[in-house]
Each structure stands twice: as structure tokens, then as C-alpha cells.
Amino acid sequence: MKIFTVANSKGGSGKTTTAFNLAHELVRLGKKVFMVDFDPQASLTNSFKIELPQSQIYIEDLVSKAGQGKLHIANAIVEPKENLFLIPATGALGNLESELKGPAGLVRLRETLKGLQGLGMDVVIIDPPGSSDVFMSMSLLAAHEVIIPARPTDTDISTLSEFVPFIEEHKALNTNLQIRGIILNQVQSSSKNGQFYLEKMKNLGLGDLVFPCSIRSAIDAANSVAYGQSSSEHKPKAPVSKDYQEFAKEVAKWL
Ligand SMILES: Nc1ncnc2c1ncn2[C@@H]1O[C@H](COP(=O)(O)OP(=O)(O)OP(=O)(O)O)[C@@H](O)[C@H]1O
Ligand SMILES: [Mg+2]
Numbered sequence: 001m002k003i004f005t006v007a008n009s010k011g012g013s014g015k016t017t018t019a020f021n022l023a024h025e026l027v028r029l030g031k032k033v034f035m036v037d038f039d040p041q042a043s044l045t046n047s048f049k050i051e052l053p054q055s056q057i058y059i060e061d062l063v064s065k066a067g068q069g070k071l072h073i074a075n076a077i078v079e080p081k082e083n084l085f086l087i088p089a090t091g092a093l094g095n096l097e098s099e100l101k102g103p104a105g106l107v108r109l110r111e112t113l114k115g116l117q118g119l120g121m122d123v124v125i126i127d128p129p130g131s132s133d134v135f136m137s138m139s140l141l142a143a144h145e146v147i148i149p150a151r152p153t154d155t156d157i158s159t160l161s162e163f164v165p166f167i168e169e170h171k172a173l174n175t176n177l178q179i180r181g182i183i184l185n186q187v188q189s190s191s192k193n194g195q196f197y198l199e200k201m202k203n204l205g206l207g208d209l210v211f212p213c214s215i216r217s218a219i220d221a222a223n224s225v226a227y228g229q230s231s232s233e234h235k236p237k238a239p240v241s242k243d244y245q246e247f248a249k250e251v252a253k254w255l
Helices: 015-028 043-047 059-063 091-100 108-116 134-142 154-172 193-203 219-226 239-252
Strands: 002-006 033-037 078-081 084-087 123-127 145-150 178-187
Touching: 002 015, 002 134, 015 033, 015 043, 015 084, 015 123, 015 145, 015 178, 015 219, 015 239, 033 043, 033 108, 059 091, 059 108, 091 134, 108 123, 108 134, 134 154, 145 154, 154 178, 154 193, 178 193, 178 239, 219 239
Parallel strands: 002 123, 002 145, 033 084, 033 123, 145 178
Antiparallel strands: 078 084
């Protein structure tokens, strides 16, 4: 069971949209996929457009000091679609920030995910917030691999030169952590901007990390989430759906 975090300290780089579509595509490839919403904005949870019962257990319940060791992750799992599982979050996760800051708190997501052993999941995908905060650190300590969605813009690319060393710092406490790759997201297909920024990344020494495929900028990618659907479910023939399919095939090579 491989654990990915789809992370970037730059807000709005496409983490949630990429994670949501990647998960759906991996299910289409026959995988059992487990998603963790680890952002107090709860965008991933909202993307599924599901109604949850009053009794629902959320990720904040599992990683809180009160819940740790007492609540089991198996009791918090929802299955919005066949073979696609989710631990949802609410804004209340944000209330735990100071409690989670210390060394014992920072490993609580990792400890929580150990409860998935034996449930037959092939891959876990964590969706952290877009900042270098405690939730981001916890996702980096829980993961085996980082997938970094980045837009081909000056600000996103320059943030990478800070975010990559930030990831590396977490190797002290998570020796297995690897950067699987940078996936260029919202690439303008009509222009050469993907190629232009690829060159910039090469100059920053990040060229080897860039996935050979990319995700184009497309209204279908944004709109499908409004229907609780992946791009492929909403618009199977859209070019951006093919981008997500190709990307998932690349990721599946590493499972
Ligand atoms: N390939 C794409 N084409 C067009 N729009 C996209 C694409 N990917 C993401 N978006 C849009 O960009 C915006 C930001 O995406 P998203 O919420 O996935 O980013 P994020 O990194 O998770 O943000 P945050 O840092 O707030 O968690 C959303 O409105 C989303 O619909
Ligand atoms: Mg997000």
C-alpha cells in the first residue's frame, strides 16, 4: 500500500482537483484507492457531493489527542464510489493546529493510517492544505511519496525552489520519503508555456522531477467537480480527461 501526498505550499496549484481525478483514474485502472482529506477547507470532502450521517467520524476525530488510539480508522471510512474510499474532514480540523504542533502530534496522521493495514487498499492519496503548516508537515511524515502539482507560472515555479527543500527536511523523520514528481497543471495547450516553464525548472535543477505528461487548463476539469464527478466521468472524451488518464498510468507504474 503506497501512500502519496499531493502537495504544494502554493495555494490553488490544483492539489485537490489533481488528487480527486488521479484517484478516480486509478480506480478505473483496477486499484482500490483511499483518500484522506487533510485540509480544514474540506474541499476534497465537498468535491464528492455526498451527505454524511450525524454519526460520521472525521479525520480530525482520528488525529486528535482524544481520539488517537481510541477511534479506529475503519469506522470513519466512507465509500462514495465503488473502490474509492474517503476519510472526510470538516473545518474543525483547523482547531487542532496548536495541539498537533509537537513531535507527538506531527506523527498522528502516520499512526492513524497504520490502521489501514489489512483492508486491501492499493494506494492512499492525502490532500493537504496549500501552505507549509502543521497539516502539510503531517502529510509529509505520513507519506511515502510526494506528487507536486504546479502551474506553469513564475510564482508557482519559484515557490518550488522553497518547497522542495521543505520536503527534504522531513526526511529526517521520514527516511523513506521521496518526491515522485512534479505534474504541470493548467498548462495552456494553445501556447508553448508548458515547454517554457519546463526549461525554467531545468535551470532550477528540478527538470528530472517533472512528469513526462501534463494536465492542460480546461473548464471541464473545474466544472466536473461541481457535479461530484471526475473529468472522465463528466466528459469522457475531453482532452483533459485523457491527460488525467495518462497521468494515472504514469503513477500506476510506481504502485
Ligand atoms: N487543469 C485545470 N484546468 C482548469 N482549472 C483547474 C485545473 N486544475 C484546477 N483547476 C481550478 O483551479 C482552482 C484551484 O484548484 P484546487 O482547488 O484543486 O487547488 P488546490 O491546490 O487544492 O487549492 P488549495 O491550496 O486552496 O487547497 C479551482 O477552481 C479548480 O477548479
Ligand atoms: Mg485543495
